[in-house]
Amino acid sequence: MNLTLKIWRQVDAKDKGKMVDYKVTEISGSMSFLEMMDVLNEQLVNAGEQPVAFDHDCREGICGMCSMYINGEAHGPDRGVTTCQLHMRMFKDGDTITIEPWRAGAFPVVKDLVVDRSAFDRIQHAGGYISVNTSGNTQDANAIPISKQAADTAMDAATCIGCGACVATCKNSSAMLFVGAKVSQYALLPQGQVEAADRVRNMVAQMDLEGFGNCTNTGACEVECPKGISLDNIARMNRELMKASI
């Protein structure tokens, strides 16, 4: 298929940036969205132009690096997939596709479609870990029984890959789905109990400091999240913070 692409081009963080139109031809429906971008970049390099900068690494939906706002949706029109897992068969011959970087004050653009998501790292550093010493004297995994339901729910929360689609899609640029998932993955397990109160307090404080907006429960994040992280995690984080504050 032949496509028109409208892509955000921005030389560096200081540049104002603008949308630029490109044409790509003979795109196969079996290509991934990033492979289509590779075709475009090859074309640009051959023509002596700067290729479009975009983040990617694993290209199989597990690293959370790829991040494109495609036709008004984070990771494009498909559900439960990252940009690298999005197939070109979701589009039709002759389509015009708008491609923008994640937009949020807390995710400044570095270049073209690459944004700085280190705000997420700083939130994690504020409390997204446990300090249990596990080297040398590891105890038997079954010494502390954990219910199947708790283990499953914690695992569901832990599947968050930190891509930032939730922030990008939220009308308030709120990071609560991400932080809710990171708080929940520990809140449900015994290992997380020791630091539970400090964890949620510090992570929420860091989230606020980074300039993310305030959740108004639109639910857009849950729909666009490639890992299907549920809003229940935000409710759990709210409960955890209330518990930690009284």
Place this chain on the structure above:
Amino acid sequence: MSGFFKSSIGRKVAMALSAFFLMFFLLQHLAINILSVLSPDTFNEVSHFMGTNPLVQFALQPVLIFAVVFHFVMGFVLELRNSKARKVSYAKNNGAANSSWMSRNMIWSGITILAFIGLHFVDFWFPEINTKFIQGDWSGTMEGIEGFRYHEELVHKFANPLRVGAYAFCFVLLGLHLAHGFTSAFQSMGGTAGRKKTLQNIGKAYAIIIPAGFIFIAIYHHLNH
């Protein structure tokens, strides 16, 4: 605890608490107003009680005013902060793909309700305050009206079709505000896990029944004055 209400989640919880109070108030208000259709005499009795009881006038009324003012001021503050959290907006954004119109436009349905509250105050609240607190007339009666004046005044207000139309329009937007707001308030309090469907259904019923009830009363009195 003071740190809690300064956090983003604390503000959400405060917003939800004020909203819970307002939703309870609406239920109570509708229950009394429906009496104006079912039994004008009972409506008069209850109105007189609510209008003169010191507990209602000096305890509940100030709390209500605080809740309303807090809710819309906080609504504006949150809206402003949230729109500032995205400095460059998207060239193309498909909000309808992942969220309801109601959830994305709480500020507009809210502003309509605020305009309604203004109209409602001019219509009912300011005259009441004037009669009771400035003229000092707590009798609940009026010259030319037998018994209490409340029912007569209510019916008189709805003679004007423009007022009925404006009321109906605002109540439809209140319904849209509540269609998102009801479940949202529970979610903010951390309480939806496992009961989502039930809450959504109660929320839908509440968001339809409350505005429909008020609209019905306005039209009923318009047609029967």
